[in-house]
Amino acid sequence: MSSEFALIDRYFKQPAAQQLAAAGKSVLGIGDDCALLDVPPGMRLAVSKDMLIEQRHFFSDVDPRSLGHKTLAVNLSDLAAMGAKPLGCLLGLGLPRVDDAWLSAFSKGFLDLALATGCPLVGGDTVKTPHDITLSVTVLGCVPQAQPALLRHAAQVSDDIWVSGVLGAADLAYRIRAGLMGIDHTAIDQAAIDQAAIDQTTLDQLNKALDWPTPRLQLGQALLGLAHAAVDISDGLLQDLNHILKASDVGAILYEPLLPVASALLQFSTAVRQRAALSGGDTYELCFTAPLSERARLITIAQHMNIQLTRVGQVVQTPGIAIFDQNNRLIKPVASGFDHFSE
Amino acid sequence: MSSEFALIDRYFKQPAAQQLAAAGKSVLGIGDDCALLDVPPGMRLAVSKDMLIEQRHFFSDVDPRSLGHKTLAVNLSDLAAMGAKPLGCLLGLGLPRVDDAWLSAFSKGFLDLALATGCPLVGGDTVKTPHDITLSVTVLGCVPQAQPALLRHAAQVSDDIWVSGVLGAADLAYRIRAGLMGIDHTAIDQAAIDQAAIDQTTLDQLNKALDWPTPRLQLGQALLGLAHAAVDISDGLLQDLNHILKASDVGAILYEPLLPVASALLQFSTAVRQRAALSGGDTYELCFTAPLSERARLITIAQHMNIQLTRVGQVVQTPGIAIFDQNNRLIKPVASGFDHFSE
Numbered sequence: 277m278s279s280e281f282a283l284i285d286r287y288f289k290q291p292a293a294q295q296l297a298a299a300g301k302s303v304l305g306i307g308d309d310c311a312l313l314d315v316p317p318g319m320r321l322a323v324s325k326d327m328l329i330e331q332r333h334f335f336s337d338v339d340p341r342s343l344g345h346k347t348l349a350v351n352l353s354d355l356a357a358m359g360a361k362p363l364g365c366l367l368g369l370g371l372p373r374v375d376d377a378w379l380s381a382f383s384k385g386f387l388d389l390a391l392a393t394g395c396p397l398v399g400g401d402t403v404k405t406p407h408d409i410t411l412s413v414t415v416l417g418c419v420p421q422a423q424p425a426l427l428r429h430a431a432q433v434s435d436d437i438w439v440s441g442v443l444g445a446a447d448l449a450y451r452i453r454a455g456l457m458g459i460d461h462t463a464i465d466q467a468a469i470d471q472a473a474i475d476q477t478t479l480d481q482l483n484k485a486l487d488w489p490t491p492r493l494q495l496g497q498a499l500l501g502l503a504h505a506a507v508d509i510s511d512g513l514l515q516d517l518n519h520i521l522k523a524s525d526v527g528a529i530l531y532e533p534l535l536p537v538a539s540a541l542l543q544f545s546t547a548v549r550q551r552a553a554l555s556g557g558d559t560y561e562l563c564f565t566a567p568l569s570e571r572a573r574l575i576t577i578a579q580h581m582n583i584q585l586t587r588v589g590q591v592v593q594t595p596g597i598a599i600f601d602q603n604n605r606l607i608k609p610v611a612s613g614f615d616h617f618s619e
Numbered sequence: 620m621s622s623e624f625a626l627i628d629r630y631f632k633q634p635a636a637q638q639l640a641a642a643g644k645s646v647l648g649i650g651d652d653c654a655l656l657d658v659p660p661g662m663r664l665a666v667s668k669d670m671l672i673e674q675r676h677f678f679s680d681v682d683p684r685s686l687g688h689k690t691l692a693v694n695l696s697d698l699a700a701m702g703a704k705p706l707g708c709l710l711g712l713g714l715p716r717v718d719d720a721w722l723s724a725f726s727k728g729f730l731d732l733a734l735a736t737g738c739p740l741v742g743g744d745t746v747k748t749p750h751d752i753t754l755s756v757t758v759l760g761c762v763p764q765a766q767p768a769l770l771r772h773a774a775q776v777s778d779d780i781w782v783s784g785v786l787g788a789a790d791l792a793y794r795i796r797a798g799l800m801g802i803d804h805t806a807i808d809q810a811a812i813d814q815a816a817i818d819q820t821t822l823d824q825l826n827k828a829l830d831w832p833t834p835r836l837q838l839g840q841a842l843l844g845l846a847h848a849a850v851d852i853s854d855g856l857l858q859d860l861n862h863i864l865k866a867s868d869v870g871a872i873l874y875e876p877l878l879p880v881a882s883a884l885l886q887f888s889t890a891v892r893q894r895a896a897l898s899g900g901d902t903y904e905l906c907f908t909a910p911l912s913e914r915a916r917l918i919t920i921a922q923h924m925n926i927q928l929t930r931v932g933q934v935v936q937t938p939g940i941a942i943f944d945q946n947n948r949l950i951k952p953v954a955s956g957f958d959h960f961s962e
Contacts, residue, residue, distance in 0.1 A: 308771050309700035309851060310665040312762065315658045322653040324742060325757055327711040331749045357652035368670040368755050399667060405751065406674045412711050412755035414668055419655065428651050508652060
């Protein structure tokens with residue numbers, strides 16, 4: 277057996293086959309030209325794919341176990357934003373070199389989350405890349421045919437705008453790490469960190485938000501039939517909410533003081549805090565719109581699932597996003613989001 | 620609208636939406652967190668993904684329109700090898716820079732084949748890469764639940780081994796091109812090309828095989844219920860046939876003189892010809908096994924579809940592949956296939 281196939285077998289195929297067998301799912305997994313899956317009767321297929329590139333989406337020295345987790349998590353987050361239940365996933369793994377320790381940790385992070393979320397690895401490919409680690413995941417899920425999925429174009433005027441969890445921690449962690457590594461012009465400098473007197477415990481919390489995001493799969497499924505439109509916050513609240521607003525041909529009012537900001541951000545200046553909460557990416561919380569009549573049921577869901585759900589604004593007819601501060605004055609955000617190609 | 624989204628809209632989203640609308644398929648395409656597709660009743664989902672990396676799978680100066688075609692074709696070839704009918708595809712596009720002319724041609728090559736094969740582009744993502752063009756495609760198809768798909772582990776002793784089309788042309792084109800560019804130790808040198816007195820018409824034919832492969836989708840679907848095991852020849856006949864043999868716990872006898880060698884190869888030496896036919900990759904023809912009782916029906920299919928189908932050997936109990944020459948002497952092939960990680 278040649279090295280490539282031995283490698284895939286050892287770290288992915290064998291553990292994935294064990295997970296499949298244990299789950300009792302009737303699918304054909306890794307090892308043929310295609311994987312075969314049954315979409316349950318009455319369900320519609322939901323599918324999404326996201327690439328992660330070294331230096332672009334993660335630092336080269338990132339803990340490979342957290343990278344394995346995050347690679348799958350950011351894709352599962354797209355299923356969550358649709359209200360879809362996971363069926364399985366495929367992994368394209370591009371590596372400049374074979375490193376046993378790295379692969380062992382990466383596959384563990386990936387497969388642990390696959391097991392925990394009922395999303396078995398059923399296929400993919402491994403290639404050698406000239407320079408950068410390249411990760412490409414496809415996730416497959418299903419939504420009921422009889423019920424509308426959570427679509428971006430379904431927001432309605434006077435809907436509440438809700439956000440799950442807290443915002444800004446992952447973005448702040450990224451900026452601190454980038455600053456310490458001196459590679460990014462949006463980095464926070466050492467003076468700001470010193471001024472905020474940020475301790476190791478807080479730093480660990482921030483890093484956890486960046487490295488170990490939780491896809492809101494259960495919440496997404498629970499929102500079916502309650503929420504109108506939903507999106508996961510990967511590029512920042514303003515930019516991702518804007519996808520909903522444009523697709524639905526509406527606008528929004530946001531109340532900045534209502535934003536659920538991560539507690540570690542309170543130590544920083546207003547500018548840093550606002551920027552992280554409004555424009556910070558990598559959160560993978562859900563932003564969704566729902567009619568006022570569903571407030572009580574949403575609060576019950578939040579309590580039941582032990583997930584913070586916060587109303588942060590309202591859908592309005594006027595296009596664009598108007599943000600108000602605690603004195604009801606219109607404020608202008610520092611930045612609107614992240615675009616890979618605009619530099 | 621930021622540049623990334625404008626770019627995707629212009630070259631992919633708008634044409635893809637037009638194709639979808641024209642096809643009258645009830646799917647949700649590009650522009651939400653997931654694409655939504657209905658798998659027809661009584662059908663099972665087949666899914667595959669393949670990555671193509673610049674310098675690794677294609678030359679940097681390749682014609683972008685043929686690259687767009689090939690990127691989808693090699694993925695559709697996996698559906699063909701399963702007997703699956705295409706449902707849709709997703710494209711992950713990693714680019715170091717935005718080049719309008721390149722994108723226009725690439726998207727045309729990709730979307731023309733998507734339209735021709737009934738495989739609409741329904742999703743994907745675009746990212747900026749630090750160095751290399753990185754292409755990642757996921758294809759979705761379906762096979763009947765009531766009928767066995769063409770699985771690698773289904774070959775049976777005494778099955779005929781069949782190959783579609785002709786072999787070796789793409790491999791030879793690759794080696795000539797690599798030789799002219801001086802980047803590969805397996806290149807054919809100028810002396811061999813001069814000796815074979817290869818003319819421009821022949822060279823064009825070879826290049827067409829390399830750059831514009833035809834996925835054998837209709838053939839694959841026609842083989843359901845006739846063939847036992849199938850694989851597409853991406854890494855070379857010996858290596859890909861070996862996947863079937865290992866999975867089925869059997870062996871094979873191949874008759875080298877029976878191999879359907881591309882006519883341009885006849886100008887080259889026996890060694891070059893043998894190597895290209897037995898071990899040459901990038902062919903995307905199908906290799907399949909079928910019981911002797913299906914010979915007549917397979918010949919009818921070949922005539923009906925105007926596809927060359929050739930019996931090249933037999934499945935046997937003894938593991939491994941034994942290859943015989945025209946004097947019935949056992950021969951040893953030059954190389955057994957291509958493995959990205961074994962160097």
